[in-house]
Amino acid sequence: xxxxxxxTEMTATEGAIVQINCTYQTSGFNGLFWYQQHAGExxxxxxxxxxxxxxxxxxxxxxxxxxxxxxxxxxxxxxxKDSASYLCAPxxxxxxxxxxxxxxxxxxx
Amino acid sequence: IAGITQAPTxxxxxxxxxxxxxxxxxxxxxxxxxxxxxxxxxxRLIHYSNTAGTTGKGEVPDGYSVSxxxxxDFPLTLASAVPSQTSVYFCASSDTGGADTQYFGPGTxxxxx
Numbered sequence: 001x002x003x004x005x006x007x008t009e010m011t012a013t014e015g016a017i018v019q020i021n022c023t024y025q026t027s028g029f030n031g032l033f034w035y036q037q038h039a040g041e042x043x044x045x046x047x048x049x050x051x052x053x054x055x056x057x058x059x060x061x062x063x064x065x066x067x068x069x070x071x072x073x074x075x076x077x078x079x080x081k082d083s084a085s086y087l088c089a090p091x092x093x094x095x096x097x098x099x100x101x102x103x104x105x106x107x108x109x
Numbered sequence: 110i111a112g113i114t115q116a117p118t119x120x121x122x123x124x125x126x127x128x129x130x131x132x133x134x135x136x137x138x139x140x141x142x143x144x145x146x147x148x149x150x151x152x153r154l155i156h157y158s159n160t161a162g163t164t165g166k167g168e169v170p171d172g173y174s175v176s177x178x179x180x181x182d183f184p185l186t187l188a189s190a191v192p193s194q195t196s197v198y199f200c201a202s203s204d205t206g207g208a209d210t211q212y213f214g215p216g217t218x219x220x221x222x
Contacts (some may be wrong), residue, residue, distance in 0.1 A: 099151030
C-alpha cells in the first residue's frame with residue numbers, strides 16, 4: 001500500500017534550524033512535494049524534488065533520497081510566521097499526490 | 110488575478126440535503142482536483158479532472174459527483190449529505206495532470222448535521 005510517515009508535531013526556537021523528516025512508500029514515483037499550511041488556510045507550495053539531492057530556496061531546503069524513500073525539509077533562521085503544518089506529498093505513478101497528515105511546527109520565542 | 114476561488118466559505122447543512130460546492134480558476138489550468146481534509150488525516154482526493162470534459166474518481170468518491178463543462182469551473186455536488194461528509198473541502202488546479210504543482214483554493218468548511 002501507499003504510506004507516508006512524518007512526525008505529528010515538532011517544537012523549535014525562533015532563529016534556530018529545524019529538520020522535518022518524511023518517509024514514504026508509493027506505487028511508482030514522480031517526485032515529492034512539500035507544502036506549508038497555516039491553521040485555517042489552504043496549503044501553499046514550498047518545494048518539489050524529483051532527483052536525489054538537496055534543493056535550496058532561501059531559508060527553506062528540501063532533500064530527497066529515492067532509494068531510501070526519504071525526504072526532509074530544512075528550515076533555517078526560524079521566524080514566528082513559520083509556525084504552521086508542513087505536508088509531505090509524494091506523487092505516485094498515476095500522478096496523484098499521496099498526502100501525509102502533516103507535521104505541526106511550533107515556534108517559540 | 111484571483112487564482113482559485115471557492116464558494117461558499119462555510120456552510121451548515123441538514124443531513125439529506127443536496128449541496129454544490131463551487132470552484133473557479135482563472136489560470137487556464139487543464140487539471141482540477143477536489144480534496145477533503147479531516148483532522149489528523151492527510152488530504153484525500155475525491156475527484157479530479159485532467160481536462161475539460163473528463164473526470165476521474167479519487168480515493169474517496171462515494172457520495173460525491175463532479176462535472177467539468179469548461180476549463181474554469183469544477184463544481185462538487187453532494188447529492189444527499191451525511192454527517193460523515195463534515196469536512197474542509199479544498200479545490201486545486203495544476204497546469205496539466207502530470208507532475209505539476211497544484212495550487213489550492215481557500216477551502217469550504219462544511220458541517221452536516
